[in-house]
Amino acid sequence: MQKLIDEINQLKKSSGALILAHNYVSAEIQDIADFTGDSLELALKARDCKASLMVFCGVSFMAETAKVLSPDSTVLLPVPDAGCLMADMAEAEDVAKMREENPEAVFIAYVNTTAATKTCVDICCTSANADRIAASVPEGKKIVFLPDRNLGRNVADKVARDYTFWNGCCPIHDRITCDMILDAKKRYPGCPVIIHPECRPEVVACADYAASTGKMLSIVREDDSKGFVIATEEGILHRLKKEFPEKEFYALSPCVICDDMKKITLESVRDALKLRQYEVKLDAETIEKARKPIERMLNTK
Numbered sequence: 001m002q003k004l005i006d007e008i009n010q011l012k013k014s015s016g017a018l019i020l021a022h023n024y025v026s027a028e029i030q031d032i033a034d035f036t037g038d039s040l041e042l043a044l045k046a047r048d049c050k051a052s053l054m055v056f057c058g059v060s061f062m063a064e065t066a067k068v069l070s071p072d073s074t075v076l077l078p079v080p081d082a083g084c085l086m087a088d089m090a091e092a093e094d095v096a097k098m099r100e101e102n103p104e105a106v107f108i109a110y111v112n113t114t115a116a117t118k119t120c121v122d123i124c125c126t127s128a129n130a131d132r133i134a135a136s137v138p139e140g141k142k143i144v145f146l147p148d149r150n151l152g153r154n155v156a157d158k159v160a161r162d163y164t165f166w167n168g169c170c171p172i173h174d175r176i177t178c179d180m181i182l183d184a185k186k187r188y189p190g191c192p193v194i195i196h197p198e199c200r201p202e203v204v205a206c207a208d209y210a211a212s213t214g215k216m217l218s219i220v221r222e223d224d225s226k227g228f229v230i231a232t233e234e235g236i237l238h239r240l241k242k243e244f245p246e247k248e249f250y251a252l253s254p255c256v257i258c259d260d261m262k263k264i265t266l267e268s269v270r271d272a273l274k275l276r277q278y279e280v281k282l283d284a285e286t287i288e289k290a291r292k293p294i295e296r297m298l299n300t301k
Contacts, residue, residue: 001028004266008032011273018051019269020066022058023213024235024261029057029269036239038214039065039111040126043294046070055272056280057264061087064115067280068290075280078268082260084112086198089168090147092116098144105142105164108133109293110151112170115282117146119289124297127151127197128212134159136300150174154197154204172258173198176231180253181206184229188250192225196232207231220244233258 009032012019020042021033030036035045039062046054046066054075056063061084063077090109095117099107107121110130118124125133134155137143143161145152147168156163176199184193194216195207204210209219213236220228220240227248230237233256240249272278282290 001266004270005032008266008270008273011270015053015273016051017053017055017273018049019055019057020045021264022062022235022261023239024233024258025057025264026235026262027238028266029264030235030238032266032269033057038126038128038212040128040212041214042066043069043111043126044298046073046075047298055269057269058082059084059087059258059260060280061112061114063280064282064290065111065294067282068115068118068287068294071282071284071287074276076272076276077278077280078265078272079263080278082263084260086110086112086147086168086170087114087117090117090166092120095120095146102142102144102164105144106137107144107146108137109146110148111294111297113147115286115290118293119286121146121293122296123300124293126212126297128214129297129300130155130197131158133297133300134161137161148198150200151197153201154210157201170198172233172256174200175255176200176203176252178203178206181231184231184250184252188227188229190225191227191229191248191250192219192223193229193231193252194219199231216240217243220247232256233261235261 019033021030021036047069054073056066059082067075109121109124111124111126144164146166149165150169152165192208194209197210229250231252234251237249
């Protein structure tokens with residue numbers, strides 16, 4: 001493995017590439033990345049890094065977002081079929097049709113959507129800022145929240161507005177149940193449960209904290225507990241253990257794994273760099289239209 005890592009580092013150095021990785025990818029990918037983060041952190045890094053070449057270790061909608069925010073950069077997705085089941089649940093033509101039926105509504109799209117779908121909405125959000133984005137919509141305005149009904153309903157519990165929720169979800173987070181949370185609390189007494197808000201509201205209510213993966217690190221930093229149960233994709237455990245070696249972290253269940261995130265391997269990163277393959281390509285009109293809702297999100301205080 002070390003020979004492969006050395007090759008990647010050499011290719012990265014010679015090409016001036018920046019490797020970005022999501023918190024859910026495998027440990028060895030996080031370790032070779034220049035920056036690891038959640039969707040919001042990665043979007044900001046892609047916008048601000050000014051890198052001529054980026055290798056995006058995540059899933060397709062994330063690489064598309066990087067391209068939208070840094071259109072002059074070459075963005076490579078090491079495995080082109082690393083997709084997102086949730087993003088596939090809100091196709092652009094269906095969203096456009098719903099817009100025609102709801103012309104006065106504000107359409108908020110979770111960043112877990114394709115670039116094409118982003119061209120059809122008013123503003124984007126991430127799990128880290130969804131509450132703030134919803135609160136920025138004037139009272140009395142209807143919100144169509146897509147594609148994650150679970151995140152939308154968790155936002156609605158905090159920010160009172162008139163909502164319509166798209167019927168989509170993350171299948172990995174949607175399979176987490178209250179019984180799983182309660183069982184974890186019995187197995188790890190005294191350890192707070194931190195859950196992702198892509199889980200169903202009644203399940204979120206069983207946990208101690210609900211947060212994006214980026215904010216999970218802040219919670220662990222500020223909470224004096226010696227151990228934590230992490231109710232999201234297991235990839236975040238590697239980063240938590242690295243940054244907080246004095247604390248213990250427990251996966252909620254072996255079933256909380258995103259197969260698409262795990263498609264990214266050292267070999268695929270090496271090949272992307274070596275062969276400059278699987279470039280993310282978007283036409284100028286899509287980039288321009290998709291950038292507007294993302295920038296509105298990033299500029300909303």
